[in-house]
Amino acid sequence: MTTVAIIGGSGLTKLKNLQITRREVIRTPYGEPSAPMVFGQLGGREAVFLPRHGPGHTIPPHDVNYRANIWAIKQTGVTKVIAVNAVCGISPDFLTPGTLVIPDQIIDYTYGRAHTFFGSNHKQVTHVDFTYPYCDELRHILVEAAKRAKLHARGKGTYGATQGPRFESAAEILRMERDGADIVGMTGMPEAGLAREFELCYASISLVVNPAAGKSKETISLKEIETNLETGMAKVRSLLEQAIPLIAGA
Numbered sequence: 307m308t309t310v311a312i313i314g315g316s317g318l319t320k321l322k323n324l325q326i327t328r329r330e331v332i333r334t335p336y337g338e339p340s341a342p343m344v345f346g347q348l349g350g351r352e353a354v355f356l357p358r359h360g361p362g363h364t365i366p367p368h369d370v371n372y373r374a375n376i377w378a379i380k381q382t383g384v385t386k387v388i389a390v391n392a393v394c395g396i397s398p399d400f401l402t403p404g405t406l407v408i409p410d411q412i413i414d415y416t417y418g419r420a421h422t423f424f425g426s427n428h429k430q431v432t433h434v435d436f437t438y439p440y441c442d443e444l445r446h447i448l449v450e451a452a453k454r455a456k457l458h459a460r461g462k463g464t465y466g467a468t469q470g471p472r473f474e475s476a477a478e479i480l481r482m483e484r485d486g487a488d489i490v491g492m493t494g495m496p497e498a499g500l501a502r503e504f505e506l507c508y509a510s511i512s513l514v515v516n517p518a519a520g521k522s523k524e525t526i527s528l529k530e531i532e533t534n535l536e537t538g539m540a541k542v543r544s545l546l547e548q549a550i551p552l553i554a555g556a
């Protein structure tokens with residue numbers, strides 16, 4: 307049985323090392339997910355893959371149908387979800403592109419996104435605990451998998467989720483730094499919150515692809531981001547290959 311789903315972000319619209327067995331289009335009450343679900347084997351175990359931005363990387367962060375994606379993932383019967391996110395680094399420890407982070411906290415700066423399954427048409431008012439937004443068990447597995455893949459991954463960090471698609475101003479980054487954010491990306495929320503509403507064990511592999519705005523002498527270069535995505539996602543793929551057998555059992 308497939309127990310783990312991987313949500314690919316920028317730079318990971320295809321999981322090259324996934325040996326594909328089938329694809330499934332899943333319809334949801336919330337509309338279309340970003341793509342058909344891709345089932346296959348990774349590291350000798352079953353996994354299912356969903357590219358968050360669509361197969362051709364055409365869906366921007368603020369237009370991703372996060373509810374349809376999480377609904378479709380839940381529908382497959384998996385209990386664990388690994389999200390892959392491209393981020394920038396704010397704090398000095400996270401400034402170097404290529405750094406892998408398994409965040410343990412999140413701050414939501416997004417707005418106007420459909421962010422809950424428990425809206426006004428829900429039977430009754432429902433709240434969920436979000437004190438620890440990421441699944442600790444899965445976070446520890448990802449840190450261990452990084453070790454086995456001979457990669458260094460920082461096992462903690464606060465992810466600031468911004469609306470995008472523009473990058474931040476230097477002042478916005480300073481504010482986020484004061485708030486305690488270490489890394490910033492555009493796709494961490496509402497995904498993590500929706501996963502919690504559906505009781506999925508959810509964690510993120512965040513790949514730093516640029517220093518945050520105002521944190522280096524240069525302005526943000528898309529070309530540099532693309533290069534860092536390419537080299538960094540190769541690391542993410544080998545981390546995933548180690549992680550899946552640890553999750554899916556030997």
Ligand code: HPA
Nearest residue numbers: 392393394473490491492
């Ligand atoms: N800001 C927000 N999200 C990002 C960035 C950034 O600089 N780089 C990659 N994702």
